[in-house]
Amino acid sequence: MNPYQVTATAKTQRIFVSCTPVFFVAYGLAFILGAGFVPPPTPSLSAVEIAQIWTDRAAGIRVAGLVLCLVCPFIMPIFVVMFIQMRRIEGRWSPWAYLQFSMATILIAEFVVAAIIIMGLAYYPDVDPDIVKALNSVIWMDLVGITGTALFQWMAMALCILMDKRPDPIFPRWYGYLCLWVALGVCGGTFAVLFKAGPLSWDGITMWMLLKVIAGQEADELAEVTGTADRNGFVTSIDLQRGRA
Amino acid sequence: VSNDLTEADVGVDTADGDVDPRRRHVPGEPGIWILLVGDLLLFTVLFVVYLVQRGQTPELFGESQRHLNQTLGAVNTLVLLTSSLLVALALRALRSRQHRHLASPLTYAAAGVGSMFVVVKAIEYHEKFAAGITPSTDEFFTYYFTLTGLHLAHVCIGLVVLLILARVARRTEPTSRDIAFFEGGGCFWHMVDLLWIVIFPLLFLVR
Numbered sequence: 001m002n003p004y005q006v007t008a009t010a011k012t013q014r015i016f017v018s019c020t021p022v023f024f025v026a027y028g029l030a031f032i033l034g035a036g037f038v039p040p041p042t043p044s045l046s047a048v049e050i051a052q053i054w055t056d057r058a059a060g061i062r063v064a065g066l067v068l069c070l071v072c073p074f075i076m077p078i079f080v081v082m083f084i085q086m087r088r089i090e091g092r093w094s095p096w097a098y099l100q101f102s103m104a105t106i107l108i109a110e111f112v113v114a115a116i117i118i119m120g121l122a123y124y125p126d127v128d129p130d131i132v133k134a135l136n137s138v139i140w141m142d143l144v145g146i147t148g149t150a151l152f153q154w155m156a157m158a159l160c161i162l163m164d165k166r167p168d169p170i171f172p173r174w175y176g177y178l179c180l181w182v183a184l185g186v187c188g189g190t191f192a193v194l195f196k197a198g199p200l201s202w203d204g205i206t207m208w209m210l211l212k213v214i215a216g217q218e219a220d221e222l223a224e225v226t227g228t229a230d231r232n233g234f235v236t237s238i239d240l241q242r243g244r245a
Numbered sequence: 246v247s248n249d250l251t252e253a254d255v256g257v258d259t260a261d262g263d264v265d266p267r268r269r270h271v272p273g274e275p276g277i278w279i280l281l282v283g284d285l286l287l288f289t290v291l292f293v294v295y296l297v298q299r300g301q302t303p304e305l306f307g308e309s310q311r312h313l314n315q316t317l318g319a320v321n322t323l324v325l326l327t328s329s330l331l332v333a334l335a336l337r338a339l340r341s342r343q344h345r346h347l348a349s350p351l352t353y354a355a356a357g358v359g360s361m362f363v364v365v366k367a368i369e370y371h372e373k374f375a376a377g378i379t380p381s382t383d384e385f386f387t388y389y390f391t392l393t394g395l396h397l398a399h400v401c402i403g404l405v406v407l408l409i410l411a412r413v414a415r416r417t418e419p420t421s422r423d424i425a426f427f428e429g430g431g432c433f434w435h436m437v438d439l440l441w442i443v444i445f446p447l448l449f450l451v452r
Contacts, residue, residue, distance in 0.1 A: 174276030181283040187398065188287065191391050194380050 016077035023074035034064030043196045051129035058125045065119035079104035096160035103153035144189040154183035273429025309385035318449040329438040331355035348414035356407040403437045406430045
C-alpha cells in the first residue's frame with residue numbers, strides 16, 4: 001500500500017468517527033422533540049390511554065420515525081473503525097474484532113426494528129387500542145430489553161483492549177474498564193420485562209437510559225482515541241492489511 | 246500509568262524485606278476504579294429506589310420480607326467475608342518473596358469458598374420457587390430477585406476473575422503489572438462482598 005492510501009484510510013476513518021455525533025443528535029432530536037418519547041408512555045397506562053398518545057402525536061411520530069430510519073446507519077461507521085483498531089491489537093486472526101462487529105450489526109437491526117414499528121403504528125394509529133398497546137411495548141422491549149448483544153459487543157471491546165500487551169497500548173486501559181462497566185450496566189435493561197413501574201421499567205429516570213447516554217458520550221471519547229491512533233501510525237494497520245501481522 | 250509502576254509502588258518486598266505499609270498507592274490499575282465506582286453508583290441508585298418504594302408500602306414489604314430465609318443470607322455473608330479475607334491474604338503472599346508460593350493456592354481457596362455463595366443462593370431460590378414465589382409475586386419480590394440476581398451475576402464474574410488471578414499468582418517472578426492486575430481483580434471481589442453487605446441488611450433485615 002502506498003503512502004497516499006495510508007492517508008486515505010486515516011482520513012476515511014476520521015470521517016467515519018464523525019458520523020457518530022450525527023446519529024446521536026438526529027436520533028435524540030427525533031425521539032425527544034419529534035415523538036415526545038422522553039419520558040416514554042408509562043407501561044401501567046391502559047390500552048385506551050396509550051392509543052390516545054399515539055393518535056394525538058401521530059404527525060410528529062411519523063416524521064420522527066422517518067428520521068430514525070434514515071439515521072440508523074450513522075451508528076455503524078464508528079464500529080468499523082473500532083473493528084480496524086481492534087485488529088491492530090489482535091493481529092491477523094482477530095476473533096474479538098469480528099465478534100464486536102457482528103454484534104454491532106445486530107445493534108443497528110434493533111434500532112431499525114423499533115423505527116419500523118414506530119412508523120407502522122403512527123401510520124394507522126386508530127386501530128384497536130389493544131394492538132397499539134401490544135406494539136408499543138414491543139418498541140420499548142426492543143430498545144431497552146435486548147441486552148445480550150450489547151453485552152457481548154462491549155465485552156469484546158473491553159477484553160480486546162485490556163489484552164493489548166504492547167508498552168504503548170492503542171487504547172488507554174481505563175477505556176477498557178469503561179467498556180466493561182457499560183457491558184455490565186446495559187444488563188439492567190434485561191429486567192424491563194418484569195417491571196411495570198419503578199427504576200427498571202422502561203419509563204421514568206431509568207438507569208438504562210442514563211447508560212445509553214453515557215455509552216453515546218463514550219463513542220465521542222473514542223473519536224479522541226482514534227485521533228491519537230491516527231497520528232501514532234496507521235503503519236501497523238497497513239501491515240495488517242497485507243496479512244503480515 | 247500502570248506501565249510506570251515500580252515494585253515498591255505495588256508493595257513488593259524490597260531486597261531487605263522492608264516494606265512501608267503506609268506508602269500511598271491506589272490499588273490496582275487506576276482504570277479499574279472507573280468500573281468499580283460506576284458499578285457501585287448503579288447499585289446505589291437501585292438501593293435508593295428500593296428504599297423509596299418500601300417507604301410507600303411498608304406493610305407489603307414487611308409482610309413479604311418474612312418469607313426470606315435469614316439464615317441462608319447470614320451464611321452467604323460469612324462465605325463472602327471469608328473469601329475476601331483469603332484474597333487479601335493471597336495478595337500479601339504474592340507481595341512477599343518468602344510466601345509467594347502460597348498466593349495461588351490461597352486464591353483458588355477464595356474461589357472455592359466463593360462458589361459456595363452460588364450453591365447457597367441456588368438453594369434459596371429453589372425454596373422460593375417451591376413456595377410458589379416468583380419475581381412477579383409482588384413488588385418486594387421483584388426487587389428481591391432483581392437485586393440478588395444482579396449481585397449473583399457479579400459473583401459469577403468475580404469467580405472467573407479469581408480463577409484468572411490464581412493463574413497470574415502462579416508466576417514465580419510476577420511483574421509490577423501482574424501485581425497491579427491482581428490488586429484490581431481483588432478489589433472487584435471486595436466490591437462484590439461490599440455490595441452483599443449492603444444488600445443483605447437492606448432486603449433481609451431492615452424492618
